[in-house]
Amino acid sequence: MLTPFGKFCRKLRIDRNEILKDMASKLGVTVSYLSAVEHGKRPIPNEWETSIPLLYQFDDIQRWELKESVIETENLIAFNLNETGENNQVLLKALARKSEDISEEQLKKVFDILK
Template sequence: MLTSFGKFCRKLRIDNGELLKDMANKLGVTSSYLSAVENGKRNVPQSWVKKISSEYSLDLRQIKELKNATEESQFKSKLDLKDLNNNDKNLMTALARKINGMNDDEKVIIKNLLNKKK
């Protein structure tokens, strides 16, 4: 299934008269790797936003669109937990495990708690 990032890239290629292979070459990867990223089988490498923006001379609106598409397409996220104590690590893990089972109201409550100023 094509991700938001994949849709952005496909449109960019069409607008530039390119094939998947052409964009893959510009990114220094194989066509199959780019295809896997576009279809959500691999995460979008963070360096690609800058590389695509530069290679295709994107304007500010397009860069913002690319960043949004990249964020929407991420399926894995790495968190640096090394400076957290065990209680904080357990809290992060519990939230990650339970978030799919939460309804929208519960998520809003947690978000409001997190955004609350001290």
């Protein structure tokens, strides 16, 4: 699944008639590294917030959209459910669904169990 940053980059490439390899080359990384960043498997390098706008000659709106995609991506926590057992999948999904409804006391109990 693509992160918001990954979606931003994909749209950028489509708009510029580029492929993943073209962008990776411009950024000085491998295709697999760029793909891992876009899928949230690697963090977004800090310098990309400066280098991408320069490489692609962004206007202020595009700079803002890039920044927003970085912020949204950094606020995500991703789990590969294919790499965990069924009970873990059920637990992770339940926590995600109920995360806003869990009280501080309940969170403390969960943390105590996990210690």
